[in-house]
Amino acid sequence: MALLKSNKVISCLGNISPALGVLSSRNSSWWGGVQMGPPDPILGVSEAFKKDSNPKKMNLGVGAYRDDQGKPFVLSCVRKAEAIISAKQLDKEYLGIGGLAEFTKCCAQLALGNDNEVLKSGRSITVQTISGTGSLRIGGNFLSRFHAGPRDVYLPKPSWGNHTPIFRDAGMQLKAYRYYDPSTCGFDFKGALDDISKIPEQSVIMLHACAHNPTGVDPRPEQWKEISDLVKKRNLLVFFDMAYQGFASGDIDRDAWAVRYFIEQGHNILLSQSFAKNMGLYGERVGGFTVVCGDVDEAKRVESQLKILIRPIYSNPPMNGARIASTILSTPDLRSLWLEEVHGMANRIIKMREQLVAGLQKEGSTHNWQHVIDQIGMFCFTGLKPDQVERLTKEFSVYMTKDGRISMAGVTSGNVGYLAHGIHAVTK
Amino acid sequence: MSVFSEVPQAAPVAVFKLTQDFTNDQFPKKVNLGVGAYRTDDSKPWVLPVVKKVEKVIVHDDTLNHEYLPILGLPEFRSSASKIALGDDSPAIQENRVGAVQCLGGTGALKMGAEFLRRFYNGNNNTTTPVYVSAPTWENHNAVFANAGFEDVRPYKYWDAEKRGLDLAGFLGDLESCPAHSIFVLHACAHNPTGTDPTQEQWKQIAEVMMRRKLFVFFDSAYQGFASGNLEKDAWAIRYFVSLGFEMFCAQSFSKNFGLYNERVGNLTVVARDADNLKRIMSQMEKIVRTTWSNPPSQGARIVAITLNSPELFSEWKGNVKTMADRVLLMRAQLKAKLQALGTPGTWDHITEQIGMFSFTGLNPKQVEYMIKEKHIYLMASGRINMCGLTTKNIDYVAESIHEAVTQVQ
Numbered sequence: 001m002a003l004l005k006s007n008k009v010i011s012c013l014g015n016i017s018p019a020l021g022v023l024s025s026r027n028s029s030w031w032g033g034v035q036m037g038p039p040d041p042i043l044g045v046s047e048a049f050k051k052d053s054n055p056k057k058m059n060l061g062v063g064a065y066r067d068d069q070g071k072p073f074v075l076s077c078v079r080k081a082e083a084i085i086s087a088k089q090l091d092k093e094y095l096g097i098g099g100l101a102e103f104t105k106c107c108a109q110l111a112l113g114n115d116n117e118v119l120k121s122g123r124s125i126t127v128q129t130i131s132g133t134g135s136l137r138i139g140g141n142f143l144s145r146f147h148a149g150p151r152d153v154y155l156p157k158p159s160w161g162n163h164t165p166i167f168r169d170a171g172m173q174l175k176a177y178r179y180y181d182p183s184t185c186g187f188d189f190k191g192a193l194d195d196i197s198k199i200p201e202q203s204v205i206m207l208h209a210c211a212h213n214p215t216g217v218d219p220r221p222e223q224w225k226e227i228s229d230l231v232k233k234r235n236l237l238v239f240f241d242m243a244y245q246g247f248a249s250g251d252i253d254r255d256a257w258a259v260r261y262f263i264e265q266g267h268n269i270l271l272s273q274s275f276a277k278n279m280g281l282y283g284e285r286v287g288g289f290t291v292v293c294g295d296v297d298e299a300k301r302v303e304s305q306l307k308i309l310i311r312p313i314y315s316n317p318p319m320n321g322a323r324i325a326s327t328i329l330s331t332p333d334l335r336s337l338w339l340e341e342v343h344g345m346a347n348r349i350i351k352m353r354e355q356l357v358a359g360l361q362k363e364g365s366t367h368n369w370q371h372v373i374d375q376i377g378m379f380c381f382t383g384l385k386p387d388q389v390e391r392l393t394k395e396f397s398v399y400m401t402k403d404g405r406i407s408m409a410g411v412t413s414g415n416v417g418y419l420a421h422g423i424h425a426v427t428k
Numbered sequence: 429m430s431v432f433s434e435v436p437q438a439a440p441v442a443v444f445k446l447t448q449d450f451t452n453d454q455f456p457k458k459v460n461l462g463v464g465a466y467r468t469d470d471s472k473p474w475v476l477p478v479v480k481k482v483e484k485v486i487v488h489d490d491t492l493n494h495e496y497l498p499i500l501g502l503p504e505f506r507s508s509a510s511k512i513a514l515g516d517d518s519p520a521i522q523e524n525r526v527g528a529v530q531c532l533g534g535t536g537a538l539k540m541g542a543e544f545l546r547r548f549y550n551g552n553n554n555t556t557t558p559v560y561v562s563a564p565t566w567e568n569h570n571a572v573f574a575n576a577g578f579e580d581v582r583p584y585k586y587w588d589a590e591k592r593g594l595d596l597a598g599f600l601g602d603l604e605s606c607p608a609h610s611i612f613v614l615h616a617c618a619h620n621p622t623g624t625d626p627t628q629e630q631w632k633q634i635a636e637v638m639m640r641r642k643l644f645v646f647f648d649s650a651y652q653g654f655a656s657g658n659l660e661k662d663a664w665a666i667r668y669f670v671s672l673g674f675e676m677f678c679a680q681s682f683s684k685n686f687g688l689y690n691e692r693v694g695n696l697t698v699v700a701r702d703a704d705n706l707k708r709i710m711s712q713m714e715k716i717v718r719t720t721w722s723n724p725p726s727q728g729a730r731i732v733a734i735t736l737n738s739p740e741l742f743s744e745w746k747g748n749v750k751t752m753a754d755r756v757l758l759m760r761a762q763l764k765a766k767l768q769a770l771g772t773p774g775t776w777d778h779i780t781e782q783i784g785m786f787s788f789t790g791l792n793p794k795q796v797e798y799m800i801k802e803k804h805i806y807l808m809a810s811g812r813i814n815m816c817g818l819t820t821k822n823i824d825y826v827a828e829s830i831h832e833a834v835t836q837v838q
Contacts, residue, residue: 034548
C-alpha cells in the first residue's frame, strides 16, 4: 500500500523532474505496484545448481526420481503404454469435466483396493485432477464452499511447502499439529496425539498417507491406529495426501494401508493422489481427488458440485497422462511390469540410504545416522542445520533445501561417497 | 452423519448435458449442433494430419521424457504461441515486454489472467472492480471471473437481436459510461456464440474509447485461424490494440485450431509496458500457477511447439486449419442457400456474414425445443448452432427442420 501511495506522489513529481522519468514510466503501467514475487525455494535450489560449474555438484533439491546414472527415468511400462495408445489412433475430443472414466476407476481402485466396500457400494466419487497439486486445490475449494465446520486445515509440522499456499488460496486457514521430532529425527507421536486431541471438532486434518514430505518419517501401523481412534473421537474430517503410493516401501498395498484402515474405521475421507512419482508421469499432470461419502446419492451431489468447481478453472483435464496411467493399471502385464519398476525405484532409494549411512560411518562420523535408514520415500530430513547446509552447498556444491532435506533420488552409487564425505565434513 | 449431507445437487453444465442427451438419443437422423468441436463431413472428430505426424515423432523420440515443465510452461511453446497472436515481428516482443504463461486451455489462461487481475490490477484487491463480458458470451466467462473473486461481472451490449448484428452504439455507450478501470473481455475473432465480429473500423472506435478511459483489455482468442482461415487476419484486432500501446492480456486456446481439445493447450500472453514490469508480473504469475496446478501438462504444448517451430510443419498446420475453416464456410453458404430456396421466412444473410464455428440462428427457445424434441436436432437454447455439426449428408434435413420450426412454432 505504501508503495502505491508513494508512486502517486512520485508521478506528480515526475512531471517536474526529468530524473524521475524512469519511475514515472513505471507509474504509467498498471503494474507499477506489483512486487517481485519471492523465488520458489525448491526451484531456486535447481537454478543455483545449474549455474554451478563444479563437476562433482549434486542436486538434492527437487523431488523427481533419478536412476543410478543420475538421469530421469521413463518407466518401460509407460513407453509400452504409449505405444499401445499411439496405435489406437484415438481422437482428441474433450474429456468430461471429471476426467477419463477408465482412469478415475483405476485410480480409486489402486488407492482403496479392488474389493473395497466403498467402491462396491458406489458411495465415493473420484475426479481426475491436475496431479497432486490440482487435487489438493480442488479439495481445498470444495471444503471452502461446502464444509460446514471450521475453516482450519491442520497440517503436520512440517509439511510440503506448497500445502499452505494452496489451501490459503482456496480460502481455508492453516494450523499445525506436531509431527517431526528434531531431537530424534523421527515421529513426535506424543506431541501429535497431544495436539490432535485439542483440535476443534469438525476441523480438517491433513495426513500424509506414506513417505511424509519433507521428513520421510511415517507413523507405524499401531501409531496410525491410535491416531485414527483419536481423530474419530475428535470428529475431525480426514484429508489424506498420497503422492507416493508404491514409491515408499515398494509395495502399493502396504503404502495405502493407512488410507484403507481409516476408511475401514468409518472415516469418510478426502483423498488426493498423484501419479507424478510412482509412474514417473510428472509433466503429464496425472492425479485424482476422491470424496468418500455417506451414500450413493450424496456422492452424486458431491460429484455435481466438484464439476461446478472445476469448470471455471480449466474446464476439463488433460488426456495424455490419464490415458497412460489407466492403460498401465488395467492391462495385466503392464500392471505387473509397473509394480516391478516401482519396486525397483523404491529399492534403489533404500539402498542409497544404506550406502549413505555406511559411507558416513566409514568417514568416521560419530553421529547417529539411523534416521536416514528409518525414514522412507524420496526425502530424508538429515538433521543438518541451515549453516551446515550452507557450507555443504558452498564448499561441496551439494544443493539442498535449507531445512536439511535431501532428495535421495539425487543420490547415486557414483556420488554417495562424496556426499557422505561432505556431510561428515560439515557435521564433525 | 456426513459432513456433506447438505451438499445440494448442482445443475449440469448445459452444453455437456446437450451432448449427453444427443448421445442417448436413438433417432437415426439425429444431429448434434451443440458443443463447439470440429467435425468432418462424415460427422467425425478430426485429428489434424500434422498433429498425427508430430505425435509419432514424439512417441518414438527416446530422448524425450516426462519431467516437470517449468512453472510457466514449455519455453518453446510460450514464445511461439505468443508470436502466433502478436506476429513474428511484433515490436512489443522485440522490446522484451511480452511474456506468456502456458495454461490448461483457453479456460486456464482466462483463469490465470483473472486471478492476477484480482490481486494486482488497480490496487491489491479488485473484488469489486467491474468485469464486463459481452451480451451474450461464452457461458463460462462469467464463472471464470466470479470464481476468481470478482463480485461484479456485468454484460456489455453486443448483440442486437432485432437486426441480428453488432450493437455498436450500445457497446460504445457501455465503454463510455462504465466505471473507470473496468476490465473488458473482448473476443479476438469468431465471437462465441454470435459469430459476429466488429469490423476493423469498429475495432478502432472501441480501442479509442478504451484507451481514453483507461479500461483494461483482456482478449479471448480461441479461434485464431479458424475464423477466416488466415492467422494474421484473425489476429488483426489483437495486434492493432498492441500497436496502440495497451498493456493487455490475451488468453489463447489451441483446442480448436490444433484440434487438441483434450490435451488442454492454452497460453496467456501478457503485454506489459516494459521489461521491468513484465518481470515482476511473471514472478507473481508463478505463485498463482503454483497453487492451482504447479506446472502445466507437457504433451499438447510439445505438439504445438514442434509444429510452430518447424517451417514445414507450420505450413502443413496452416493448411489443416484452412481445411477446417473452408468446410465451415461451405456449410454456411449451403445452409443459407437451402433456407432461401425453401422460402423460409426471415432473412438468412447472417448465416454467411457471421464467422467462425458458431451461428446465432435467431431461433427462439420454443423453436429450439421443437428442433430438439421433434426433429432430434440438438442446439443450444440460445439458438446457437455449431456449423461443424452440419455435413453435406444432414444439411437438407437441418434446413427443412429449421423451416418447419420457423413456420410452425411461434
